[in-house]
Amino acid sequence: MDNSVRVLSTLALKGAVARLAEAYRAASGVRIDADFAPTLALLDRLRRGEGADLVILTREGLDAMIGEGRVAPESAVDLARSYVGLAVKSGAAHPDIATEAALRATLLDARAVAYSRLGASGILFAQLIEQLGIAEAINARAVIIPVGFTAEKLVTGEADLAVQQISELKQIAGIEVVGPIPLDLQTPAVFSAGWMTAAPRANAADHLLRFLSSGAVAAVLRGTGLEP
Numbered sequence: 001m002d003n004s005v006r007v008l009s010t011l012a013l014k015g016a017v018a019r020l021a022e023a024y025r026a027a028s029g030v031r032i033d034a035d036f037a038p039t040l041a042l043l044d045r046l047r048r049g050e051g052a053d054l055v056i057l058t059r060e061g062l063d064a065m066i067g068e069g070r071v072a073p074e075s076a077v078d079l080a081r082s083y084v085g086l087a088v089k090s091g092a093a094h095p096d097i098a099t100e101a102a103l104r105a106t107l108l109d110a111r112a113v114a115y116s117r118l119g120a121s122g123i124l125f126a127q128l129i130e131q132l133g134i135a136e137a138i139n140a141r142a143v144i145i146p147v148g149f150t151a152e153k154l155v156t157g158e159a160d161l162a163v164q165q166i167s168e169l170k171q172i173a174g175i176e177v178v179g180p181i182p183l184d185l186q187t188p189a190v191f192s193a194g195w196m197t198a199a200p201r202a203n204a205a206d207h208l209l210r211f212l213s214s215g216a217v218a219a220v221l222r223g224t225g226l227e228p
Contacts, residue, residue, distance in 0.1 A: 007035070012080075012120075012167045014171060015224035016217070017036075024208065038116065039057045053200060053208075065194070075193075075194040079192060079212055079228075082188060085177055088176055089160070090176050094178045095109070103181060112158065113142050113163060114153035115144060116150055117147075119164065122164075124186055149164065149169075149171060149172050151168075151175045155173075155175065169225070
């Protein structure tokens with residue numbers, strides 16, 4: 001039998017899990033077989049019957065899976081917190097986003113803003129531009145992607161601002177993170193994990209979960225734009 005543990009994870013943890021996978025395999029002999037997608041897409045896949053040993057979702061998503069009996073409630077643990085930020089192509093000037101007024105002006109001045117349709121960051125951003133009264137103006141020239149990394153649109157030149165979780169922005173080469181959206185305009189996303197009630201490798205999933213929630217991985221989480 002393949003000595004691996006199957007993980008379905010939100011995109012925000014992709015950088016951290018990728019960095020940790022080899023060290024975990026060396027220490028435990030177990031390979032992390034991970035697939036990454038936005039939480040809403042993962043919820044849909046899980047509800048359609050896709051199996052996994054361990055899932056990493058937004059806290060709200062994990063709670064939904066617990067409520068549906070798919071994730072063991074006693075296994076649930078919060079791993080990291082993340083903020084939504086903005087990025088530009090490497091070498092581009094960093095616009096002012098320090099205040100609500102500055103952010104509003106920067107967004108209106110942008111040729112095109114890239115954001116995601118399904119991710120937590122995209123949902124927050126869609127609500128934010130409505131709140132700021134600029135949704136129609138921004139969406140008229142926005143690049144809205146269904147899944148994936150918005151910062152890729154900076155590299156291709158399709159957008160000059162990208163909005164996403166900072167941990168997701170940092171996974172793309174050739175871009176620079178300007179900083180977070182003002183903290184009074186956002187609620188940080190909490191990413192949480194648990195093993196599935198029907199996990200084929202429940203013991204392996206539990207061992208990996210304890211590793212991911214340990215202090216040993218804190219530096220890697222911070223290095224990928226997350227807060228343990």
